[in-house]
Amino acid sequence: MLQPLRETCRRLLQDGTVQVVIGYGQAVRAVEPYPVFITAPDDVGQLVWNEQCRTNLVKYLLRKEIRALGKPAIVVKGCDERALVVLQQELQIDRSQIVVIGVACDGMDEPRCEVCDAHQPRFADHIIGHATNEMQPAERRYAHLGEFLERPLPDRMAYWKAELERCVKCYACRQACPLCYCERCIVEKNRPACLDTSATLKGNFAWHIVRAFHLAGRCVGCDQCSRVCPEGIDLRLLNLSMAREAEASFGHRSGTDPQAELVLGSFSQQDQEQFIR
Amino acid sequence: MSQIISKPAIRRLVELWLRQGKRVIAPVQVRPNLVSYQPVRGPDQVLLEGFVRPLNSIKQVVFPRHEQLFQYRVRGKQIDLLPAPLPDIERIVLAARPCDAAALPILDHVFNWEFRDAAYNRRRELTTVVTLACTEYDAHCFCTSVGSRPDDTRGSDALLLDLGDGTLEVRHTTDKGQSLFAGQTQASTRTAPISPGPERRADLRRVSQSLEQAFERSEWAAWTNRCLGCGACAFGCPTCHCFDMVDEGGPTCGARVRNWDACQFGQFTLHASGHNPRGVQSQRQRQRIYHKFHVYPKKFGELLCTGCGNCTRNCPVSLGVLPVLEAMQAEGA
Numbered sequence: 052m053l054q055p056l057r058e059t060c061r062r063l064l065q066d067g068t069v070q071v072v073i074g075y076g077q078a079v080r081a082v083e084p085y086p087v088f089i090t091a092p093d094d095v096g097q098l099v100w101n102e103q104c105r106t107n108l109v110k111y112l113l114r115k116e117i118r119a120l121g122k123p124a125i126v127v128k129g130c131d132e133r134a135l136v137v138l139q140q141e142l143q144i145d146r147s148q149i150v151v152i153g154v155a156c157d158g159m160d161e162p163r164c165e166v167c168d169a170h171q172p173r174f175a176d177h178i179i180g181h182a183t184n185e186m187q188p189a190e191r192r193y194a195h196l197g198e199f200l201e202r203p204l205p206d207r208m209a210y211w212k213a214e215l216e217r218c219v220k221c222y223a224c225r226q227a228c229p230l231c232y233c234e235r236c237i238v239e240k241n242r243p244a245c246l247d248t249s250a251t252l253k254g255n256f257a258w259h260i261v262r263a264f265h266l267a268g269r270c271v272g273c274d275q276c277s278r279v280c281p282e283g284i285d286l287r288l289l290n291l292s293m294a295r296e297a298e299a300s301f302g303h304r305s306g307t308d309p310q311a312e313l314v315l316g317s318f319s320q321q322d323q324e325q326f327i328r
Numbered sequence: 329m330s331q332i333i334s335k336p337a338i339r340r341l342v343e344l345w346l347r348q349g350k351r352v353i354a355p356v357q358v359r360p361n362l363v364s365y366q367p368v369r370g371p372d373q374v375l376l377e378g379f380v381r382p383l384n385s386i387k388q389v390v391f392p393r394h395e396q397l398f399q400y401r402v403r404g405k406q407i408d409l410l411p412a413p414l415p416d417i418e419r420i421v422l423a424a425r426p427c428d429a430a431a432l433p434i435l436d437h438v439f440n441w442e443f444r445d446a447a448y449n450r451r452r453e454l455t456t457v458v459t460l461a462c463t464e465y466d467a468h469c470f471c472t473s474v475g476s477r478p479d480d481t482r483g484s485d486a487l488l489l490d491l492g493d494g495t496l497e498v499r500h501t502t503d504k505g506q507s508l509f510a511g512q513t514q515a516s517t518r519t520a521p522i523s524p525g526p527e528r529r530a531d532l533r534r535v536s537q538s539l540e541q542a543f544e545r546s547e548w549a550a551w552t553n554r555c556l557g558c559g560a561c562a563f564g565c566p567t568c569h570c571f572d573m574v575d576e577g578g579p580t581c582g583a584r585v586r587n588w589d590a591c592q593f594g595q596f597t598l599h600a601s602g603h604n605p606r607g608v609q610s611q612r613q614r615q616r617i618y619h620k621f622h623v624y625p626k627k628f629g630e631l632l633c634t635g636c637g638n639c640t641r642n643c644p645v646s647l648g649v650l651p652v653l654e655a656m657q658a659e660g661a
Contacts, residue, residue, distance in 0.1 A: 078651075081467035085646040086554040106645060116553050116609050217364065219384070219393050219588065221559035227644045239595050247576055249394045249587050279644035281383050281560045283362040 052154065052180045056126070057095040059152055059177050063124050064092040069150050070121025073108050074098045086111060088120060098126075100179075105159045107273045109134040109229040112144055124150035128159075129169030129184070133271035133306025134229035136174060140313055141269075143232055155180035162287065163274045166192045174309065189298065196291040212252065215259060217282040220250040224276035224286055225262065230269050237261060263289040268297040268314030271306035331498045331513035332491065338422075339371035341512060345420050346370070353389055354422040355382045365389075365424070376423055377490060380466045383642055385566035386421050386428045387435065390451040393563070397573070399583045412583075414450045420508070423460040427471050427636035429483035431566030432457065437628040438569055456504045459484035460496075465526040468637030470650050473530040476635050478523045489520030496520075530653045532621075532631075538656060539622040543614070551655040552613035554645045559590030561616070561639035561648055567632045570596075591616050617652055 060072045076087035077099045084104050087097055088111075109131050111117045127135065132153060138144045153172025158164035170182035190197065199207065222238075225231045238246050238258060246261060247254035263286075272294060276286040297303045303314045345352050346368075354374040356366040363379045365386055396412040421429075436452070439445040462469075462478040471477060481487050486505030488496040497520045498513050500506040562568040572589040576582055589596060592613070597606045606612050624632035633649060640648030 079467060082640075082646050088550075088553060110556065111554075114556075114609070116549065217358070217366075219559075219563045221563045221590065221642075222593070223556070223558040223560040223642075223644050226556040226558035241574070244574070244576070248572070248574055249576060249585055251394050254394075275644070279558075279560070281564055281642035282364065283359060283383075 053098070053100050056100055056152070056154060056179050057098050059179065060089065060098060060124060060126075061092045061095045063150055064089065064095070068122075069124040071117070072098070072124045072126070072152075073111050073117065074126040074152075075100065075104045075106070075108075077101075077103075088117060090120060100126075100154055102157070102159055104128070104156075105161060105278055107131040107134060107227070107229055107275050109138070109273075110227060110275075112138070112149065113229070113232050122148055122150075124152055126152050126154060127172060127175065128154060128156040129172045129182075130156075130163065130167060130271070130273050131229075132172050132174055133169065134273060136306040136309050137230060137269055137271060138232075139309065140311075141316060150177070151175040153178045155182035157182060161274060161278065162195065163272060166194065168192075189295075193291055193295045196288060196295060199288055211256075214284045215255040216252055218250060218255040218259070218284060219282065220248070220255065220258065221281060223279040223281060227275040227279040228266075229273065229275070230266060230271070231262070237265075259284075259286065259289060263293055266290060267293040268301070268303060269305055270294055329515050329517065330519045331500075331509070332495050332516040332518065333488075333498050333509065333513045334495045335376055336494075337512060338376065338488075338496065339374065341509075342368065342371035342374055342422065348418075350418045350420055352420050352422055353386065355379055355424075365421075365428075374422055376460065376488075376496075380464055380469065381425045381427065381462075381636060381638070383638065384564055385431065385636070385638065386424050386457070387431060387566050387569070389419055389421055389455055390432065390448055391435065391439075391569060391571075393588045395447065395586050397584045397586055399581070400575075400577070401581045402579065412447070414447060415454060416450075417454065419451070419455045421455060421457045423488070424457055424484070425462060425636065426459045426478065426480040426482075426484065426487070427476060427634040428566045429457045429459045430476055430480050430634045432483035434483075434567050434624075434628075434630050434632060434634070435569055437630070456486075456508055457484045458486045458488060458505065458508070461487060461489045461520070461522070462525070463490060463523050466637070466641070468640045468648070468650070469526040469635065470529050470637055471635035472525040472528045473650070474532060474631055474633050474635040478525045480634075489522075491518060491520050529650060530657065534657065535621055535653055536625070539618060542656065543618070547656075547659055548614045549608075549610040551652050551659075552610045552647065555592060555609045555613050555647050556644055557592050557594055557609055557612070558644065559588070559593060560642040560644065562590035562592065563588055564638035564642040566634055566636055566638070567620070591619070613647075613652065617649065620649065621653075 063069045072089040075084040076097045077084040084099055139146045153175025155171050166187050168184050168187045171184050172178055246257045270290045274287050297314050301314050342352055352368050354368050355363050356373050358364050363382045364384050365382045399410040401408040439448040481501045485502040487499045498509055570589045571586050573586050575584050598604045620632040
């Protein structure tokens, strides 16, 4: 897998198709692979691919420091790729100016991998390796949430209080999220302030609820927020709950169909709700 | 002669301290693979072995992530300011890592520099720090590269060292530590072996020399451009101490509060005019390295880093201080 990946990247850099490859590098086995930005064909040897490549690199397509490096090729997994689909639908990227290298993935030992139905990339320009996509019934995809919701309400409230009590508002969840791209996040608005910036229980509830709502019908379930949270808060639960709602009410699974209409980004004269007309 | 105490005896002490109304903060296993310093409710929660280091730091005990400075009340033309009462609960930090405790005397400089911070100093007086010497390390530990070691006693009132048979050697370094364990330890002839600590990975003399000239180097972007701009490094760091002050509340009542802030946030240096002197991430990363290894040492004679490695451990993309220093060294900076 690694050789064809490196060769594809070398070719793209050599013939000038792209100026930078956004991929994974790794110094030692004990430290997870990290994002690297390869600009010279001879540096493709720095690229790695293994079952620890958990970062969703799509976020870097939006960062100005990386945009400044020129036209990119990006290495994605089948799950990461869903974020690309949404960014394209939301007009945040020009897909024709990005070369997508999809790598077949057998799982990264993350909770979401157990119910993955996107081992094989579907929308990439180059696909490395082969994996089989098995359909996963909705009950299985939302099983983690289902189990949680079986607990009595006071239990669930106590759980969130204990979890969000630890949140220090480092905003790693937001910074790692490929779909959190507001130029000025609502917590940064201070004229006037919209939300408490304090990492108190009140401020933390406000932050995570607002973020979940802003991602409703958009979150692709890449679980970067949960992966990067230094306090180990299972934000996946919030996102699954929004995703299940979008799927149940609108039949929408974010990032799986480039032609699909957006749940919150579309409008119809025929909408059955009065308030929207 | 050394002094020793059994682990059950330590737990009985925790029970006693809690009964006396003291707050006990210790490493707690929040879930598998997640150890965090938390206030404990009972003695069994305290971890005395089997972890490298908690993901957060003990700075929260003296410098909380959120604190009220005063409340305000507006009635007509009358404005009342009600100062927040000073803290008064005694705190005992138990089984802290030496790289956490060593940060406290470093923080003392900045909180007593031109302005003596009353709340910080009060919390400092109310806090007794008992450290637990390290016996295991991970790929992110680098205390030995910044002049520290697994049994560093800076900032600790007493140091515990594991004797490997359910007992700990106790070494007092201050009167506070002495009185905390008075009458609780037994004399012994045994002393704990000291671990050499993690391998040295950065040459500090070289780092400080190269920082004299590295400010304008073009490689800063290459060394740091994977940074996503969150505050996980700063908030998990025992020495990072930047804060923001905001008013929370409405036009008639509310509070002025102090919250942790982080230099990697894009808004950290954003001016009201819209200008941002650190407009790109590499400038913010450069700032972080300069503050820790150049500015602070010049001003206060100490590094603003204890080598705990939390910046890299908590980083979504495994950046942090050491990888940047290593990248600099690799390119001859």
